[in-house]
Amino acid sequence: MMSPIYLAFTITTIISLSSSNWFVYGTEWKPSWSAGAAEEAEAVAAIPCSGHGRAYLDGLVLSGYEPICECNPCYSGSDCSNFSSNCSANAGSGDPYFLEPFWMRHAASSAMLVSGWHRMGYTYSDGSYISQLLVDHIKKLHKIVGNAITDERYIIFGGGSTQLLNAAVYAFSSNNNSSATPAKVVATAPYYPVYRTQTDLFNSRDYRYEGDTSLWKNKTDINGTTFIEFVTSPNNPDGKLTKAVLEGSNVKTINDRAYYWPHFTPIPSPADDDLMIFTISKLTGHAGTRFGWGIIKDKGVYEKMLTYMDLNTMGISREAQLRALKLLNVVLEGDGKEIFQFGYSTMRNRWTRLNQIISKSKRFSLQKLSPQYCTFFKRVRAPSPAYAWLKCERVEDKNCSKILEGGGINGRGGSMYDSDDRHVRLSLIKSQDDFEILVNKFTLLVANKG
Template sequence: MGNKCDITFNGDDSLSFFANGKSLCWFLESKLEEQIKRQHNVVGHAIVDDHYTIVGTGSSQLMQAALYALSPIDQLEPISVVSDTPFYLDYTNGQEMQEPMRKMEFILSSLHRQIILIGWALVKDKEVARKMTKFMEISTIGVSKEAQLKAARILELISDSCLDPNMENCFEYTFAWLICKGGEEEDCEKLLKEHKIHTRSGRRFGSDSRSGRISMLSRDEDFNIFLQRLMAIQRPTNGN
């Protein structure tokens, strides 16, 4: 996207913690909220009407805020947290699973913007949204305005590229998953490392060692080298 993502704003625009006094999430920039809802409407994979938008410093903080908001104060037994794989490893840190009496299920989207550490949640229940906002207020007193405005600009370009066939498609995947179709003992991360390809094992994301996650954020020349090394991998056959 190059310099299309450049933004300009005055320093005195960011002196206050408040961004939008009319929003339940009072530190959410209106430009970001507008572009979040626009992108979900363009892509069509989430309902935004009658939902509150909660912004956080990455999806990990939003997950903690959701746990805070959804955990009942009168629950004596631990509650298990359930999410389909793959999920980010840090979601499980600090959470103990001990004979749970109740369960929480989280369905996650991959639109979280890792580079500028912005994530958001669409929350239907007003009280849950209020508690999540309170968690953000206590932990970080909101979210960086600069990061929000950068994210708004990126989302704007992505939505524009989806709507205009003449524009370069900016809707790019940040990660790809590779699966080694060997036996259960296959270690995809180890195999690729032997061929100078850096990846993270699926075990870090709730899967198994046969899968691996690789970043797609590299430059074109790096990606071409990756393809060359990937195609050079040959399995031994007939014991040779």
């Protein structure tokens, strides 16, 4: 028979081990109400899709089981294992999947669990639509990276940088004087087409898109008309660090700084413009989150932009703000060294490889970018742009897109950027699969056509 003492020990052990299934046991922790959401997310993440696609929690479901794999371009099949070699390279969109491997490596720190009752109300506890904690994170990030001055500046959030572009145009152009000439909105080609299409869309009495800055240089002093110049630095599509072209007391500048991160450019000094716009899309790669922010010097301009955000969408999604907070927390680990090193290495490697191929060709050329001292990396660093701004050099190749399409490469024609169709923008920030296909197509094209 068992001794009473031994029996008691055994029972105690069984109870304590058994109870550890339900309560905290040493460093181990077991979820209660969050278990289902956590298990579901891990199950979806575990679907391999052959490394050429991914399954999502909100993916379409076939036959009631697991979400289907969403395959990278040119891959297909239920597990994305079929590669189609005669499929064209898709280098059109600016989907920033190049950072996806970084987030997969940081699965634990970047995951967020949202309870069903998380922030149901319209406002944060200070009555605003803007998370002050997230504002603090953004300011800390700019300080660490050294790419923008935020001290004594106002911070505003928008649905991507997109929504903030027009909020800024509104703030700079609105006035109570209905007889005033509409503000003239301008940019320098090649420029991001949304500046024009968005300004046209709203068809406002207060502003109007008026073409290229070159038309207005030294002509800005017309009856006090306001000029609003979009300045993108580094520029989309060509990656160059640019400055405003127009000068004068009635010229307002909207500085689109979407690409002013160490992934894409040396950071020579912190930007200190009156109105700067950033987006998480090109910082962490989360284009789908639709989270951008503006840094504004003037209180009146800031308040007009707040009014715009209130009446357009009543601020932006609390879930998007929580996600941005989570992601920035990871970015800030180790003072941002890891993500920017990863981003720069990836983009630098891609630019080098594309250059090696194009340099063998007389038919095509890429934009020239120079190494420059970067205050973030504390050394001179080579170019690593987000986009190739490719030129067809032969006189007869006036439609460069057509030439590339013949070689199975889809980009965006220069005329979209108010430039000429001798140029094509090719996105280098997509997935590694997309980049490999692009490189393969170019290798063949250059070998065949010179």
